[in-house]
Every structure is written in C-alpha cells, then in structure tokens.
Amino acid sequence: MQVTGLQEFLERIEENKGDAVIALAGNPNTGKSTVFNSLTGLNQHTGNWPGKTVVFAKGSYRYKKKNITLVDLPGAYSLLANSADEQVARDFICFGKPDATVVVVDATCLERNLNLALQVMEITPQTILCVNLIDEAKRKKMAIDFSKLADLLGVPVIPTVARDKVGLLDLKESIHRVVFEKQLLQPRRIVYNKVIESAIEKIQEEVEVLVHGSLNSRWVALRLLDGDPTIIREIFNHLQRMDPGDQQSKRALKVVEDCG
Template structure:
C-alpha cells in the first residue's frame, strides 16, 4: 500500500512546525522548494501500520499571489493534490486564523482543521467547541497541544479516516455578494470547458475575478491549455 500525502497549512506562529517535528521526529529532511529560496520540510510517520508523507507548507495568512510563501502553499495544494490538508489554527486567535481555513476549503474538500495551543487558550479562559465548529465548517475539527502531545491520536485517526475516504468532509463555501455570485456562475461553464475537473471550478473562477494572472498562467502551464482568452462567458472575461 502506498503512502498517503499530508499537507500542513497555517498562519505563522500557530505551532505548525512543532506539530510537524512531533509527528516526524528524525524521519524528516529539509531543502528548498524547486526554483525558490524558501525552505521545504518533508517527513514521514507511521500510524496504524500505514505510512504517511507530510509536508510542512510555509506559514501564510492567505493563499493568493502576494508572496513566494503564499504561491508555494497554494500551488502544492492545487497541483500536488495531497490526500489531506491539515489547517493548523491557534486556539487563542481563532477569528484571524479561520480566514486561511476558509480559503483552503475553497480549494479542496479533504480538509481537517487542527486547533492547536489549546493549553494556552485554557490559560486565557478561552474555550473552543470543536463539535460546533465542525458542524459550521463541514469538516472535522480536532483540538490538540502539539507541544504537550495532547490530542495527537485523535488527530492522526481523523487524518486516516479522511485519507481513506471513510470520512468525507463537506466544506462550507463562503457566499459572496449577489453580483460576485452571478459572475462566478457565468464564468464556471467556461472554466469547466477549459480545465475539465483538473482544478476546483468555483475557486478558479474566483481567482479570475480577482485578476490573479500569475496563478492562471501557472494553471495553463500545468494543464497545457490554450490561452485564458478563450474564457469568455455571458459577458464576463479574463484577458492576459
């Protein structure tokens, strides 16, 4: 049986790298992402006799094209299609951290939200209702303290269920203004025609509306499509 591939995403200072180190121990290696000066950390762990390869993505606040870190994290999720993307949140700063989780949930269904630093949250009198948050987001939510190794078994069990398809998340999708939703609906058939099911259609349409030319050029290169000028539907277009 092959190894499942897991991506770790999260804002800086959420304890993401601590979780990575705790899971992989000495079974990890570092280098740079191809063509970038940004460090890449990749490791392995074993759970229930099943092997996993885990990649610690650069810490980012968003997944747009504002920096090399953001592009690397975004491109890995879209092009490498990890079996599970674990979004690590800081339990003491949930509102700020949830923005990234919602962005990841627009890109892939196979998401597990990991609420880290629950020990710090408890010291500050902050309580996180994992069940309620899971119902709101449509994805499994697990509370842990990577530093104290609290909740790790539940996290690994949950990752296993999602990786094997036993548990199928149904991520909440952000609804935008009526005008933006109409433009998304207008663009989706053209995006579908161009990329088939290679990428999440709604997400690509959003990136087009955002004018993310860097991403769209990368999509073309990876999928070997004709020019994005072909996407012109119901008066909505993207031109390079």
C-alpha cells in the same frame, strides 16, 4: 518559468510518497512546525523549494499500517499569494493534489486563522482543522466549542497541544479516516455578494468544460475574476500539463499574461 519549481518538487514527492501525502498549512506562529515535528519525529529532512528561497520540510510517520508523507508548507496568512511563501503553499495545495490538507490554527486567534482555513476549504474538500495551542486559550480563559466548529465548517476539527503531544493521536486517526476510510466531508462554502456570485455562475460552466474536473471550477472562476496573474499562469500551466504536446495553447498563455 515558475512552474518548473513546482513540477520538480511534485516529482520529488512522488518518488517515495508512501501511501498518502498530507499537506500541513497554517499561519506563522501557530505551532505548525511543532505539530510537524511531533508527528514525524526525526523522520524528516528539509530542503529548498526548487528555484525559490523557500524552505520546505518533508517527513513521514506510520499509522495503522500506512506510511504517511507529511509536507510542511511555509507559514502563510492567506493563499491569495502576496509572497513567495504563500505562493508555494497555494500551488502545492492546489496543484500538488495532496490526499488531505491539515490546517493548523492558533486557538487564541481563531478568526484570523480561519481566514486561511476557509481558503483551503475552497480549494479542496479534503481538509482537516487542527486547533493547536488550546492550553494557551484556556490560560486566556477562552472556551471553544469544537463540535460546533466542526458542524459550522463541515470538516473534522481536532484540538491539540502539539508541544505536549496532546491530541496528536486523534489527528492521525482523523487523517486516516479522511484518506483511507473515505469519510465524506462537506466543507462550508464561502458565499460572496450578489455581483460576484452571479459572475461566478456566468463563467463557472465554461471553466468546468476547460478544467475537466481536474481543478475545482468555482475556485478557478474566482481566481479568474480576481485577475491575479500568477495564479492564472499556474492554472494554465496545470491545464497544459493535463494535456501535453499542445502547441497552440502556448499562444493562449501569452493571452493570459497580457491580461494579467
């Protein structure tokens, strides 16, 4: 079953996670790995996501007496999971419960990259936007209003040039605040059209009863509406993990699979 890979990985992360686990997400070609390398230096190792040929890198750094574990997720355009890479990224952010997720975006290509950022914010409020490659944006004569962006998104926005180590201290500080000083984040919520919104409303309450706050019920409702079988199976496995030793729910899984 697909979930074993995730579980195994989560257990491995849990072993020596330090004071907090931070996920690093981003589109391909955004300099995400540069951010990861600059933050962790040589304190890292790469490995295979169990059961899948997807690489992940784990690293760590120390800031203000806290040991931070950083998980570099595979590059993805979206979390709707059309490839193994995207599925791994989604599963970790959603079920791995990182203390915060940093989304690295390309300043020169904000619109495309915000697509992913908004999807992450839909799952978890603990999101930080790292706008990388601002030097490239300047070269292309683009001006970006970062504070306005932060206001619109409702999460911290940190401009960086990771390869020149510009802005990384700000990023560490922002992570510190979100994780340890419980900075309150109110991420912008994506509003869908009436049909979808009313459908969410119809099922969200029942979903809430089911997930007991262990997952974001609005997001789960959306995935159920979308009918994506991989995520529905993963959600079900997650619920089962919350409530182990439950035989009958296995039958429900079959129901889920039939629907997918």
